[in-house]
Amino acid sequence: MNMSLDGPASATVLPLSQRVLSTPHTSFGKWSIWLLAAFVLLMCVFFALMRTVSLPGNYVRLWVPLISAAISAVAAGIVALLAIFRRAERSILMLLPLLVAALVLLFTIGEMNEGTNPCKEVKGPCVITHGN
Numbered sequence: 424m425n426m427s428l429d430g431p432a433s434a435t436v437l438p439l440s441q442r443v444l445s446t447p448h449t450s451f452g453k454w455s456i457w458l459l460a461a462f463v464l465l466m467c468v469f470f471a472l473m474r475t476v477s478l479p480g481n482y483v484r485l486w487v488p489l490i491s492a493a494i495s496a497v498a499a500g501i502v503a504l505l506a507i508f509r510r511a512e513r514s515i516l517m518l519l520p521l522l523v524a525a526l527v528l529l530f531t532i533g534e535m536n537e538g539t540n541p542c543k544e545v546k547g548p549c550v551i552t553h554g555n
Contacts, residue, residue, distance in 0.1 A: 447514045451506035455520045458499035462523065465492035493527050500524020 447453050469488040476485060499520035506512035542549030 443513050443515050445514060447506065447512055447516060449506050449510040449512045451502050451510050452512040452514060452517060455499045455503040455506055456516060458495050458502060459520045459523060462492050462495040462499060462527075465489075465495060493531060496520075496523050496527040500528075 447456060465488045469485065469492060472485055472488065476482060500523065503512075503517045503520040503524075507517055542551070
């Protein structure tokens, strides 16, 4: 019997419209959706903890769910890419983890570059000259 990684090759093949508009069929696709659900749950935990933290020095416990959520979102995007390109997943739901991963990466890169503006404290026009 001809076997693929996700089941026998002689299995019933669904029409394209049913494959696109249904839930993921491959194991990578299902993992991606579960990682995306973990991202949503961890962000809910983060926002719930934000409401309880009142002391200025007590922000350390906020880092754990936030960093875990970011890692989960990026992992969901990577697994969604693997599902699409390696396992030929055609579910439209695979665009959701890709979109969330892209937004998380964009937000993270933006936050990392926040302090690199040399004209932030300058009043008036800012002229940047290079040492030539």
